[in-house]
Amino acid sequence: MPDNNTSDQFTKRQELFTALYKTAFPVVAKYVSRMGGSFDEAKDVFQDALIIYYEIIISAQSTLKNDTGWLVGTAKHLWIKRYNEKNKNTALDNIDILLDRPETPSNNRLLNFLEASGKKCLQLLKSFYYDQLPLHDIADEFGYSGARSATVQKYKCLEKVRETVKQKSLTYDDFME
């Protein structure tokens, strides 16, 4: 079992985000500053843009033609939507929907419980479903003998987490809202 903070995949993500921060964040910060916004606002919109960026390139399994341009454009769009007085009451758009976070107290409690009780399974499932890593990479990362062994373990973990989600939902009454 790898320590999540020292794994190859973690290091690759850190390098990617550091590079993107260095190229794109100054442009976003300059824009937000010029519009009268704060450092924290620039940070907020830029980090959300990075999350959408990661999820899009992962799910499309490709790269964008102009990563920096895309990030800057998305962060500016988010800033205008969130912080520009004139636009505060505009309707939700696609980016808001992408970033929708059903973070009820129960969902957070459930995640905290799963992190404390079954981190290994959760990390394996995250690598497969969220990071969408190839099975052989997951096998290498988690020390399984091959793709088949990793697949079996993935389904066992899925079943285990599913049972926990079910049990906990019976005690957290706002969970299904």
Next chain:
Amino acid sequence: MTSWSETKQIEAHLFGTADTGSALLFEARLLLDNDLGDKVMWQQKTYSVIQQYGRRQLRREIEDVHQQLFTKPEHLSFSQKIRLLFSKQ
């Protein structure tokens, strides 16, 4: 049938990746087995929990990068350049 292979079948049902024969068989079982329907519902919820966990972890990793860029001496010129933009407000 082992329980993990049932979990695999539930996934194929939810993701629509089962072949026609398996899909029909699974749907027939769903009609007869209430427990299976229950498992399908909780498995669907589990995928959403994994998505939330993934995003939470990613947010932590990005914040970690941010902290390094704005506290480590090797990134001083970068962080000063950004802070200067907000210093006159």
